[in-house]
Amino acid sequence: MPSSNHQNDAVHQGNTMPLKRAMSTRHLVMISLGGAIGTGLFLGSGEVIAQTGPVGAIIAYIFGGLIAYMVMLCLGELAVHMPVSGSFGAYAKQYIGPGTGYTITWLYWLTWSVTLGTEFTAAALLMQEWFPHISMWIWTLIFGGVVFGLNMISTRLFAESEFWLSLVKVVTVIAFIVLGLMAILGAVSYQGYTSAPLFSNLTAQGWFPEGLFPIFATMLIVNFAFSGTELIGVAAGETKDPAKNVPKAINTAIFRLLIFFVGTIVVISALLPHQAAGLAAEGVSSSPFVTVFNQIGIPYAEDIIRFVIITALLSAANSGLFAASRMMWSLSHQKQLPQIFSKVNARGIPYIAVMVTMLGAMPGLLSEQFAPETIFKNLLGVAAFTMVVVWMSICLSQFNFRRQWYKQGKTVQDLGFAAPLFPIVPILGFVFCFITCLSMVFDPEMLAGFIGCMIFIVLCYLSYYMIYHKKS
Numbered sequence: 001m002p003s004s005n006h007q008n009d010a011v012h013q014g015n016t017m018p019l020k021r022a023m024s025t026r027h028l029v030m031i032s033l034g035g036a037i038g039t040g041l042f043l044g045s046g047e048v049i050a051q052t053g054p055v056g057a058i059i060a061y062i063f064g065g066l067i068a069y070m071v072m073l074c075l076g077e078l079a080v081h082m083p084v085s086g087s088f089g090a091y092a093k094q095y096i097g098p099g100t101g102y103t104i105t106w107l108y109w110l111t112w113s114v115t116l117g118t119e120f121t122a123a124a125l126l127m128q129e130w131f132p133h134i135s136m137w138i139w140t141l142i143f144g145g146v147v148f149g150l151n152m153i154s155t156r157l158f159a160e161s162e163f164w165l166s167l168v169k170v171v172t173v174i175a176f177i178v179l180g181l182m183a184i185l186g187a188v189s190y191q192g193y194t195s196a197p198l199f200s201n202l203t204a205q206g207w208f209p210e211g212l213f214p215i216f217a218t219m220l221i222v223n224f225a226f227s228g229t230e231l232i233g234v235a236a237g238e239t240k241d242p243a244k245n246v247p248k249a250i251n252t253a254i255f256r257l258l259i260f261f262v263g264t265i266v267v268i269s270a271l272l273p274h275q276a277a278g279l280a281a282e283g284v285s286s287s288p289f290v291t292v293f294n295q296i297g298i299p300y301a302e303d304i305i306r307f308v309i310i311t312a313l314l315s316a317a318n319s320g321l322f323a324a325s326r327m328m329w330s331l332s333h334q335k336q337l338p339q340i341f342s343k344v345n346a347r348g349i350p351y352i353a354v355m356v357t358m359l360g361a362m363p364g365l366l367s368e369q370f371a372p373e374t375i376f377k378n379l380l381g382v383a384a385f386t387m388v389v390v391w392m393s394i395c396l397s398q399f400n401f402r403r404q405w406y407k408q409g410k411t412v413q414d415l416g417f418a419a420p421l422f423p424i425v426p427i428l429g430f431v432f433c434f435i436t437c438l439s440m441v442f443d444p445e446m447l448a449g450f451i452g453c454m455i456f457i458v459l460c461y462l463s464y465y466m467i468y469h470k471k472s
Contacts, residue, residue: 029249029256030166031159031319036228036257037169038119038316042309044225044380045264046288048218053209054202054269060215061265064222065258067436068229070429071391072250073419074398075230080417081401083242088230088390089330091397095404098468102336103460104393105327110456111227111386112324113357118379119317120144123310130306144358147317151325151354154347158322165315172308173260176289180267183296190271191295201270217443219436223391224384225261228316229253230391231323243416268292321357328353336467381449385440388433389457395430399423 049057078091088108093101124139150161183190184198208215232249268288287309293301329350332341345351402422405415412418419425440450 029252030163031231033166038312042287044221051218052214055207056215057265060222061261064226067432068226069254070425071394074426075394076247076250076417077419079246080243092393095397095400099461099464102464105331106460107386108390109324109327111383112320114379115320115383116317119313123313126306126310148358151321162318169312177263184270199270217439219439220384223388223436227387247417324357325350325353378449381446385453388436392430392433395426399426
């Protein structure tokens with residue numbers, strides 16, 4: 001079983017050097033919150049409410065949080081035992097099979113490089129509302145340049161910038177929940193209501209106005225909202241004292257996200273008719289956050305929220321570029337990609353991998369010519385699906401790892417961190433993620449993305465066996 005020291009020492013070849021351990025718990029927690037509080041919450045939450053109704057959305061997000069927590073517990077056990085950059089691919093390679101490890105690493109790279117496209121597209125759409133005469137692709141290039149710069153300077157600067165960018169989002173979400181609850185309870189006035197709306201809106205049109213099926217159908221969007229939490233696993237290889245910091249960060253991040261997401265859904269659902277919560281014709285700026293702040297009477301609400309959402313999107317892109325470039329570094333380090341991708345500069349940054357991953361943001365430039373909303377939804381579908389497949393691999397890796405651990409005559413007490421209730425947690429996590437993947441098949445708008453993902457997976461396995469057989 002390779003230890004973390006072995007993993008990090010193995011990198012001293014040619015131009016490659018180990019990635020630096022420069023992150024603390026506060027960085028880890030904020031990176032995972034930063035990865036998660038992005039498009040999924042500010043824009044996706046309204047879409048879920050519109051499709052499922054208020055109570056359905058609350059159930060979907062609680063269930064999504066539970067799935068994410070099960071996956072993160074599995075990841076925590078693996079990351080503490082084997083803290084390496086490019087973690088899920090390394091775990092899948094060791095505990096499922098080398099072809100799967102290779103494919104999972106590429107899938108996670110695809111998840112985040114596609115997410116870069118969604119984040120830059122959405123941020124450019126928002127900037128266009130302030131500056132309608134400036135072309136969208138110019139904004140995409142500007143944002144790309146900023147995120148690229150933050151990732152290239154140093155891991156420490158990346159972690160620090162992510163901490164502050166995430167803080168802006170966290171403060172906004174808390175303010176939204178607090179002000180929203182005050183409006184619900186009548187402590188602040190809310191346009192269109194003479195008495196406090198309280199919680200009657202939640203069930204005004206029945207418990208499940210759209211039926212039960214949409215709860216299942218929207219699970220992909222909900223799981224995408226929680227994606228980013230697994231960044232803790234990627235960052236474990238660059239974290240001080242992973243045995244202490246990783247489990248702490250996982251618990252903190254998941255419970256904060258549950259409070260933020262469910263609190264947000266309750267506020268939006270209580271204050272807006274559920275049909276009005278989705279993305280309207282005006283596009284991305286019709287975020288339910290803007291509507292609620294406007295009706296509470298916050299001056300410049302639209303501008304404030306637009307600024308916060310842009311910050312949120314850039315922060316998620318910042319985390320995404322970090323994660324995807326580490327995956328590419330990992331493939332190269334394992335000699336499954338040309339050695340050039342594992343080259344790191346004097347500051348310990350895999351700069352070639354960062355540059356190539358930035359190309360994943362290119363689909364964002366297409367939105368000038370095609371319908372941005374359509375591109376946005378398709379990119380979102382691809383990113384969400386690949387993410388959930390990666391989550392399935394984490395559950396399966398932990399299941400196989402623990403069985404091997406017991407076969408070697410070791411006990412749970414010998415583990416630095418153990419996921420509870422084995423084997424229930426990995427099995428349920430895997431099954432629920434699989435069901436979520438199936439939901440993509442039932443959404444006609446996402447079917448093209450689903451087929452594209454399946455082709456990508458097949459190509460990954462084919463390319464792995466071609467490379468592998470060439471070598472052997």
